[in-house]
Amino acid sequence: MSDYYAVKDNGAESRIFNERLVAAFIIIGVLTSALMARLMYLQIVGHKHYATMAKENSVKIVPLVPTRGIIYDRNGKILADNTPSYSLDITPEQVDDMADTLGRLQKLLDIPQDKIDAFKKQYKRQKRFTSTPLLMNMGDLELAKFAVSRPYFPGVDINTHLVRYYPYGDLAAHVVGYVGRINEDEQKQLPESEYRGSTHIGKLGIEKSYEAELHGKAGYAEIETNVQARMLGTLSETNSEQGGSLYLTLDIDLQKTAYDALAGYNGAVVALEVKTGGVLVLASRPGFDPNPFVVGIGNDAYRALNESQDQPLYNRALRGLYPPGSTIKPFIALAGLEYDAINATHKLYCPGYFQLPGSSHKYRDWRKGGHGSVDMSYAITQSCDVYFYRLALSLGIDHLQAFLKKFGFGDSTGIDLVGEKSGLLPSREWKEARKKKPWFPGETVITGIGQGYWQVTPLQLARATAILANKGEVFTPFLVDRIVNAHATKPGSVANKSSLSLDPKHLNTVIAAMVNVVHSPRGTAKSIGYGVNYHIAGKTGTAQVFNIKQNAKYDEKSIDFKLRDHALFIAFAPADDPKIAVAVIAENGGHGGSVAAPIASKVIRQYLTSVRTEARHED
Amino acid sequence: MKTETRPEHFDPPSLIGALLRKLHVDIPLFIGLSLTALLSFVILYSAGGQEMGIIYRQAIRISLAFVMMIVLAHVNPHQFKRYSAILFGLGVLLLLAVLVMGQIGKGAQRWLDLGFLRFQPSEMIKITTPMMIAWFLADRPLPPKTRQLAGATLLILIPTLLIAKQPDLGTSLLVASSGAGVLFFAGLSWRLILSIIAVLSALTPVLWHFMRDYQRDRVLTFLNPEADPLGRGYHIIQSKIAIGSGGIYGKGWLGSTQSELEFLPESSTDFIFAVFAEEFGLFGCVGLLVLYLLIIARCLYIAGQAQDTYCRLLAGSLAFTFFVYVFVNIGMVIGVLPVVGVPLPLISYGGTSIVTLLAGFGIIMSIHTHKKRLSR
Numbered sequence: 002m003s004d005y006y007a008v009k010d011n012g013a014e015s016r017i018f019n020e021r022l023v024a025a026f027i028i029i030g031v032l033t034s035a036l037m038a039r040l041m042y043l044q045i046v047g048h049k050h051y052a053t054m055a056k057e058n059s060v061k062i063v064p065l066v067p068t069r070g071i072i073y074d075r076n077g078k079i080l081a082d083n084t085p086s087y088s089l090d091i092t093p094e095q096v097d098d099m100a101d102t103l104g105r106l107q108k109l110l111d112i113p114q115d116k117i118d119a120f121k122k123q124y125k126r127q128k129r130f131t132s133t134p135l136l137m138n139m140g141d142l143e144l145a146k147f148a149v150s151r152p153y154f155p156g157v158d159i160n161t162h163l164v165r166y167y168p169y170g171d172l173a174a175h176v177v178g179y180v181g182r183i184n185e186d187e188q189k190q191l192p193e194s195e196y197r198g199s200t201h202i203g204k205l206g207i208e209k210s211y212e213a214e215l216h217g218k219a220g221y222a223e224i225e226t227n228v229q230a231r232m233l234g235t236l237s238e239t240n241s242e243q244g245g246s247l248y249l250t251l252d253i254d255l256q257k258t259a260y261d262a263l264a265g266y267n268g269a270v271v272a273l274e275v276k277t278g279g280v281l282v283l284a285s286r287p288g289f290d291p292n293p294f295v296v297g298i299g300n301d302a303y304r305a306l307n308e309s310q311d312q313p314l315y316n317r318a319l320r321g322l323y324p325p326g327s328t329i330k331p332f333i334a335l336a337g338l339e340y341d342a343i344n345a346t347h348k349l350y351c352p353g354y355f356q357l358p359g360s361s362h363k364y365r366d367w368r369k370g371g372h373g374s375v376d377m378s379y380a381i382t383q384s385c386d387v388y389f390y391r392l393a394l395s396l397g398i399d400h401l402q403a404f405l406k407k408f409g410f411g412d413s414t415g416i417d418l419v420g421e422k423s424g425l426l427p428s429r430e431w432k433e434a435r436k437k438k439p440w441f442p443g444e445t446v447i448t449g450i451g452q453g454y455w456q457v458t459p460l461q462l463a464r465a466t467a468i469l470a471n472k473g474e475v476f477t478p479f480l481v482d483r484i485v486n487a488h489a490t491k492p493g494s495v496a497n498k499s500s501l502s503l504d505p506k507h508l509n510t511v512i513a514a515m516v517n518v519v520h521s522p523r524g525t526a527k528s529i530g531y532g533v534n535y536h537i538a539g540k541t542g543t544a545q546v547f548n549i550k551q552n553a554k555y556d557e558k559s560i561d562f563k564l565r566d567h568a569l570f571i572a573f574a575p576a577d578d579p580k581i582a583v584a585v586i587a588e589n590g591g592h593g594g595s596v597a598a599p600i601a602s603k604v605i606r607q608y609l610t611s612v613r614t615e616a617r618h619e620d
Numbered sequence: 621m622k623t624e625t626r627p628e629h630f631d632p633p634s635l636i637g638a639l640l641r642k643l644h645v646d647i648p649l650f651i652g653l654s655l656t657a658l659l660s661f662v663i664l665y666s667a668g669g670q671e672m673g674i675i676y677r678q679a680i681r682i683s684l685a686f687v688m689m690i691v692l693a694h695v696n697p698h699q700f701k702r703y704s705a706i707l708f709g710l711g712v713l714l715l716l717a718v719l720v721m722g723q724i725g726k727g728a729q730r731w732l733d734l735g736f737l738r739f740q741p742s743e744m745i746k747i748t749t750p751m752m753i754a755w756f757l758a759d760r761p762l763p764p765k766t767r768q769l770a771g772a773t774l775l776i777l778i779p780t781l782l783i784a785k786q787p788d789l790g791t792s793l794l795v796a797s798s799g800a801g802v803l804f805f806a807g808l809s810w811r812l813i814l815s816i817i818a819v820l821s822a823l824t825p826v827l828w829h830f831m832r833d834y835q836r837d838r839v840l841t842f843l844n845p846e847a848d849p850l851g852r853g854y855h856i857i858q859s860k861i862a863i864g865s866g867g868i869y870g871k872g873w874l875g876s877t878q879s880e881l882e883f884l885p886e887s888s889t890d891f892i893f894a895v896f897a898e899e900f901g902l903f904g905c906v907g908l909l910v911l912y913l914l915i916i917a918r919c920l921y922i923a924g925q926a927q928d929t930y931c932r933l934l935a936g937s938l939a940f941t942f943f944v945y946v947f948v949n950i951g952m953v954i955g956v957l958p959v960v961g962v963p964l965p966l967i968s969y970g971g972t973s974i975v976t977l978l979a980g981f982g983i984i985m986s987i988h989t990h991k992k993r994l995s996r
Contacts, residue, residue, distance in 0.1 A: 009929075014762045017807040018932055022924050025804070025936065029916060029943050033909055036947065039954050043864040044902040051864025055877060192837070 063224050064198030067217030068163060070244030072177055072207060074253040075281075075482065079168060080177045081208065086164040087139040089147065090132040093124055095156030102154060103135075109150060110143050112136065132158065138296065165201065165295045169253060171288030172260055175316035176251060176280075176418070176480065178206020179291035195219050201295070206316075207247065207480060210419045211493075214484050217244030245486035247493065250279030250479065258607050259284045259585075262600040266587040267311050268567075269318035271463035272604050275579040278467070278476035280416070282583075282604060283460070285317040320422045322456040323586055326542030327384045327593070328571045329405075329451035331469065331511045333392060334377055336404040338507035342396045345377040345510045351387035357394075357442055364390050364446055367543070381514035384525050384541060386450050393449025398440055401448060402428040407475075407501050408465040410457060415477040417493065424461055427454035452545060463584035466571040470538070470579035472508055473501040512538050516576045525594045526570065529602035536576035537605060541593030542569030565589040570597035574605045581608045644693040644989040646922070652915040653689075653966065653981060657682050659908070660967040666874050667888045667895040668969065674888065678969055685978035692982030696990050700983060701930045704755035708748040708775075714741035715782040742791045743976045745779045747983070749795050750937040753802040758930035763807030772803060787832060790948070790961040797944045801937030805923070842958035855886070856955050859894040863954060870901030888969040890961060893953040912946050912965075919981075922988045931987040938980045945977075 043051065072081035089106075096102050103117055116136065124133040136143070139159070147159065165180045167173075180201040183191065187202055196202075197219065203209035220241035259270035263286045272282035289306055293299075298306075306314055315321070337343040353371030354363040366372065366386040372379070380388035393401060406412070411426025425431075427448065429440040447453040460478065468475055481493025515538035517523075519530040525541040544567040568590025573582040583601040590596035660682070661675055668674035718741055753772050757764050764772065776799030783792035804813070828836065842856070862876065871877070876898040887895050897905050919939030926932040945965040951957035953964075963970075965977050 009759075009761050014807075014929060017763060018805060018929075018936075019924060021805050021807065022920055022936070025920060025940060026917075029913070032943075032947055033913060035956075036950050036954070037906060037909065039956055040863070040897070040902055040905050043860060043954060044867055044897070044905070047860075047864045048867040051861050052867065054861045055865035190832075192833075 063222045065220035065222055065238070065241040066198040066200075067219055067241035068243045069165065069180070069201075069217065070215040070246040070484075070486070072215075072247045072249065074249050074251050074256075075279075076252065076254070077248075078253050080173055080249065080251075080253060082166045082168060083163040084166040085161045086137070087144055088134045088160050088162065089136040089139060089143075090134050090158050090160050091120070091124065092132040092156045092158070097155070102157065106135070106154065106157065109146060110136070132160070134160075138164075167291045167295075169257075170290045170292065171313075172284075173251065173253060173256055174206070174288045174291040175285045175318065176206050176249075176256075176283045177291070178208035178210075179204055179294040180208050181294050182297060204294070205291075205420075206418065207249070210417055211247055211481060211484075214486075215244040215247065218242035242487060245484040247484055248482045250274065250277070250281065250482045251283065252281050252608070252611075255604060255608055255611075256282045256284050259600065259604050260286055260288070262603045263585075263587060266568075266590050266596070267317070268585070268587040268590070269321055269459040270583065270585050270600060270604065271318050271459045272581055272583045272608070273463050273467045273478055275467050275470045275573060275582050278464075278478045279482060280478050280480045281581065281608065283318045283418075283480070285315070285319075285321070287311050287313040289313040316420065317586070317588075318459045319416070319418060320420060321458060321586065322422060322424055323459070323567055323569070324453070324455045324544040325410075325451035325457045325462060326544035326567070326569050327386075327450055328462060328540050328542035328569045328584075329455075330381055330384065330389050330449075331515055331540050332405060332408060332465065333389055333396070333401065333449055334381060334514070335469075335503070335507055335511045336396055336401060337377075337392045338510065339404065339503065340396060340400050342400070343377070343392055345507075348374045348376045349380075349388050349391055350374050351385050353387070355387045355390040355446065357446065360443075362443065364443075377510065378514040378517060379523075381511070381540065382517040382521055382524050384518075389449040390446045391449075393445050394442065398427075398429055398445045398448065401445070402426060408468050409461055409475070410465065414460055414464050415497070416460060417479050417481055421460070422458050424458050425454060425456040451542065459584050459586050462569075462571055462586075463582055466573055466584055467579075467582035468501070469508070469512070470573035470582050472505065473503040475499045475501060512576060515540055515572075519572070519598075526572075526598040528594065529598045533602075533606065535574055535609060537572050537574040537602070538576040538579075539570060539572035539598065539601065541598060542571070543567070543591075543593050544569060565591050568593045568596040570594075570601050572598070572601045572605065574609065580612060581605055643690055644985060645690060646693075646918070646985045646988050648918050649915065649922075649981060649985060652911065652918065653686075653978070656911060656915070656966040657686075659911075662873065663892055663896050663899075663967060664888055664969055666876060666899060667892050670874065674969060681970070681974055682966075685975045688975055689978040689982035689985070692979055693985035693989060695986055697928075697931050697934075697983075697987050700751060700934070700986070701755055701758070704748070704751040708745075708752035711741055711745040711748045712778055712782070715745060715779060717741070719782060719785060740972050742779075742783045742786070742788060742795070743972045745783070746791070746795055746798060746941070746976050747938075747980055749776060749779055750798040750802050750934055750941070753799050754930050754933035754937065757802065757806050758928070758933060762929065763809065764803070769803070769808070769812075772799070776800065787835075788961070789835060793948065793960060794941060794944060794962065798937055798941040801940035802933045804940070805933050805936035839958050842955075855891065855959065859891055859953050860955055862894040863897040866898040866901045868902045870897075870899050870904055873899055875899050890949065890959075890963055890968060891953055892968050893950055893964050896967075897954075909946075909950075912943075916943050919984050922984055925991070926987050927991050935984050935987050938984055942977070942980070 069083060071079060071083070074080055089110075091102070093099065103120070106112060107114075107117055112135070120133060120135045135157075139147075144159065147154075147157075151157075167177060167179065169177075181204045182200060183196065183202045188196075191202070195216070195218070199216070199219070203212040203215065208215065218241060220239045222238045223236040225236055255272065259272065259282045263270060263284065266286065268286055270282050270284045271280070273279065274281055293302060338345060351366060351372040351374075353366045353369055355366075356363055364386070367384065371387065372383055372385045375383065375385050375388050377388075379385070396404075402411075405426055411424055413421045413423040415421075427444070432438060432440050432444075432454070444453055448455065464476075464478055467478075475498065477497045479493060483493055484491050516536050518541065519526050519537045519539045521527065524530065526539050529537065529539075566589070568585075568587040570585045570593045571583065573579040581604075583604055585597040585601045587596045587600065660678065664678055665671075665675055752775055756772055756775060757768060760768055776796060780792045780796040780799075783795060828839075831839070865871075865877075876895050896908065900907075916939050919935060919942070923932050923935035923939060926935055942965060945962060948957060948960065948962045949964045949968075952959050952962070963973055966974060
């Protein structure tokens with residue numbers, strides 16, 4: 002701080018400042034002279050050149066907007082299409098009496114007054130020879146009415162534009178997404194030459210993730226104009242290039258089955274093709290109709306969607322965070338075997354609750370009386386909680402966390418869709434960093450049954466199930482199978498593959514137990530095991546929405562629907578040669594076995610039937 | 621103790637002059653600014669497609685800005701000095717708020733939505749940054765020592781980087797130069813100035829690395845406008861045609877064909893100088909530059925007459941920044957600088973920049989009209 006008390010030499014400071022003023026004058030003078038020199042160059046030396054260019058500047062460059070690529074499902078059904086939309090345009094200079102024309106049009110087509118007023122305002126700002134739209138998105142009736150009377154309306158024309166259309170509406174809105182008008186901020190970030198003339202851009206889902214591929218390449222036409230800028234003719238054209246069409250791995254029929262089966266619940270269904278990682282179903286319910294977003298959804302309609310209790314805009318399959326509940330037990334069993342923390346045939350006694358040494362807190366089993374003496378297979382089949390409380394405790398949180406991380410929990414899957422959530426796989430480090438508290442053994446106990454801080458997305462759960470089905474082959478799930486444009490077909494996204502080296506014996510033990518969940522008479526999902534000629538390996542789960550107090554009795558009927566447990570189910574089939582892996586979450590569904598499992602079963606049956614039919618056709 | 625100012629030299633004591641002095645208005649500066657504003661209406665009428673609406677809106681904005689200027693001219697410069705740090709801190713906090721909200725809203729954001737009005741903190745920081753640096757240096761011996769230089773540099777970098785992150789390259793450039801202006805007038809040694817320029821030029825490739833794609837595009841188009849005839853290059857090509865075809869005498873008012881035929885984009889905002897040059901020719905351009913130079917010269921004169929270091933530094937820097945505005949905008953329109961979003965001061969349509977600019981002139985007037993009489 003010594004400077005602060007130093008004596009200021011006012012005279013010297015003034016001298017410096019005045020010297021700087023002179024310097025500033027000189028710098029400003031020099032720079033201004035440079036500007037003037039450049040102006041002289043342009044306006045004296047270059048004048049002739051530029052004046053000729055200005056005169057010949059009768060050539061206007063008009064962008065040619067590329068047609069957006071189409072999005073297909075795996076069977077070639079169109080998920081996002083470009084459909085013609087008709088507008089009624091008026092060219093003022095060809096109209097003799099505008100008031101009369103507008104009056105007759107209003108009568109003929111029953112046009113609301115505010116549209117007439119808006120048109121009047123707009124057309125006065127335009128040049129007389131440019132056409133201005135009066136009506137957009139004309140219906141069939143309006144089109145027919147006008148077509149008949151067209152000769153009486155010189156200067157009034159119907160023009161066609163292409164508008165994005167999603168034929169399946171709410172069914173796949175979260176996956177396919179939608180396009181919307183380019184806003185100011187997006188405008189700034191977009192490559193200007195590619196988007197001159199484009200009005201829409203992908204805002205969500207595949208439309209957003211693959212914007213670059215779908216958009217195509219803009220072309221431009223050189224158009225000759227006269228001094229009033231009236232277009233005289235086209236001199237040359239560089240054609241635009243249609244955007245690439247996307248073929249998804251999604252099966253829209255299967256998606257519909259899943260979506261319909263989920264009716265009555267909010268939730269998500271994810272199904273993956275086990276061999277490739279291709280996404281067959283990515284359903285989130287409730288959905289929403291993406292079509293209004295294309296033309297511009299009204300404020301009220303948007304608010305209704307955004308503020309709805311059921312959150313239809315929310316992609317539960319990709320972003321929904323749920324405790325995995327008992328669906329995690331096969332993975333924990335596998336961890337126990339891999340870390341040699343337990344022997345599969347070793348039996349533990351389940352009295353219906355578990356207590357940590359020196360604690361009176363009772364961790365309860367879902368079955369009040371307990372399961373008695375259980376080995377691993379039986380513990381999975383019956384979903385015995387006590388077995389997994391004890392197994393988790395003997396594994397310890399560090400081993401649990403390290404093992405489950407390999408199956409992709411706590412990390413985004415890397416799917417080619419924007420907005421994925423990574424979920425949460427709790428660890429000692431995480432808790433210390435986030436909650437500033439040490440990890441308690443009790444937390445390890447409940448981690449064993451997929452409760453506590455755990456958060457998984459349905460997509461993560463499906464992928465982990467597929468990894469299990471694949472005997473430890475890890476892959477990145479993907480939606481776009483291939484991109485087809487005028488020049489070439491290229492793969493959508495490169496699926497990374499790697500392998501967890503797991504002991505096949507351990508895997509078989511766990512998978513056999515999962516088959517028992519569905520096909521043994523004591524299985525928690527035995528209802529879906531009847532009448533199928535293949536084996537399904539599955540696991541039910543029930544995730545608590547809130548904690549039940551000690552000793553309080555859980556009565557499903559008396560509590561509010563919104564507080565009921567989430568029903569979960571994971572499965573893959575056929576168990577001996579897995580083709581499809583599914584994860585289902587029905588919010589507030591109560592029981593995994595009775596609510597979530599039948600949904601998965603429908604999806605599996607339909608898929609395996611279609612695969613077999615295909616195979617037969619190929620033979 | 622009354623410290624009422626009463627300028628001695630009433631010559632000639634005309635009624636209007638007396639009134640303006642009472643208003644704490646500096647007459648030469650006021651005349652220069654009014655002339656520029658009038659010129660703005662003349663060009664805007666032509667560039668905006670001969671529509672009165674755009675003139676009305678600009679008139680409202682300019683009136684508001686003049687009111688702001690006169691209000692600030694009434695504030696004693698001591699008050700500016702006293703609140704420099706607080707205002708600067710507030711500005712930085714608001715910039716942070718904008719950044720956070722932008723992050724939540726996903727995407728670029730420059731506005732702070734206060735519900736009843738939208739406020740652009742980067743405008744406020746354009747004035748509070750030189751205030752802060754002047755305050756920081758004024759009470760210590762000048763030229764500044766290394767430690768103060770480091771402090772001042774840090775203080776300049778904070779708002780500059782926050783605005784660059786928005787991303788708003790033009791404004792961050794103006795904020796940086798307003799702070800640098802103070803350092804320049806404080807007597808930053810020439811050797812240091814030259815080395816900074818050398819280091820910055822050497823760092824250009826590093827800067828390139830940090831630029832966003834669209835910013836790189838702008839630089840590339842600047843180097844070779846013909847490469848991108850549909851995009852940014854189009855602006856430069858068309859703007860050069862407009863200026864060059866104007867020649868020495870210009871095509872006359874409302875005679876611009878390039879903007880009239882919509883060849884020239886952004887003709888009422890950032891590229892308005894091209895319309896002016898096309899209609900009024902080289903004579904007009906030189907005239908406009910001289911008008912700007914007179915305004916700047918008056919401000920620098922006021923800076924030279926100012927009574928304390930804070931006022932000197934602040935007035936000098938504000939004048940210097942005004943020049944940077946002029947130079948960057950015209951330089952970009954005539955194709956000697958890359959395109960950054962800086963308007964032609966007092967003439968371009970819209971933007972909150974007019975209010976900020978005139979606020980700066982208000983401060984300069986305050987500095988000049990609140991001088992205490994010294995014994996001669």
